[in-house]
Amino acid sequence: MSSPNAYDVERLYSKHEEKHGFKGMLGSIxxxxxxxxxxxxxxxxxxTRGDYMKPTIxxxxxxxxxxxxxxxxxxMAGSNNDINVLNQSxxxxxxxxxxxxxTPFEINGNHYTKGYYxxxxxxxxxxxxxxxxxxxxxxxxxxxxxxxGSARKDVQGAFRVLQEDQGFTLSDWEEDFITExxxxxxxxxxxxxxxxxxxxxxxRDRTVHDQLTDDLVEHIWNLPSTFRTTN
Numbered sequence: 001m002s003s004p005n006a007y008d009v010e011r012l013y014s015k016h017e018e019k020h021g022f023k024g025m026l027g028s029i030x031x032x033x034x035x036x037x038x039x040x041x042x043x044x045x046x047x048t049r050g051d052y053m054k055p056t057i058x059x060x061x062x063x064x065x066x067x068x069x070x071x072x073x074x075x076m077a078g079s080n081n082d083i084n085v086l087n088q089s090x091x092x093x094x095x096x097x098x099x100x101x102x103t104p105f106e107i108n109g110n111h112y113t114k115g116y117y118x119x120x121x122x123x124x125x126x127x128x129x130x131x132x133x134x135x136x137x138x139x140x141x142x143x144x145x146x147x148x149g150s151a152r153k154d155v156q157g158a159f160r161v162l163q164e165d166q167g168f169t170l171s172d173w174e175e176d177f178i179t180e181x182x183x184x185x186x187x188x189x190x191x192x193x194x195x196x197x198x199x200x201x202x203x204r205d206r207t208v209h210d211q212l213t214d215d216l217v218e219h220i221w222n223l224p225s226t227f228r229t230t231n
Contacts, residue, residue, distance in 0.1 A: 026115040031060045033052055058078060067154060071091050076088060098199070127203060127212065133145045
């Protein structure tokens, strides 16, 4: 798999708006558990979460409208949650390092410099993540949350495809994530343009997150009544 290039970003923006109504959407991100049947006894405690009762590995993935997986991070112990995985994930590394193509877009006259991913409610309020409302207070927010939930089925569908693939087993991955500790991996290339700390603050900017969500609520609310999200 590879990160989207400039052409891919343009296509993803176009297709996600056409299919789901969301402008500036790069894809959806989520995590799932893979059962680790051959987990060593010594590791079972840290790889087992109470609600699963079996050792698992967390898989974080980004998928687009066509169920293509653009990013996969597969090594965190099953005792973690989605936030722990996100905080260790390389999903935003290229954005931090300045090696991603430009991804600007505009909604309601407001200009945004970074595309975003749809996520569920556990994720933080970052400028690059868009969530639905846990308890929508009016019709526009209710409609937005319904559309957001429908669009997020892209990544859930990608997970189902992986689970149905009889040729894939967790054992295929075991050597990689057991013998290659994270601290031994190559360090990211330093950003040669802007200060990386500034970019990280922009990625995690809650003010931009709130403004983007408000703009998307209005945009989705004003879609033609004939528009139907396709999931």
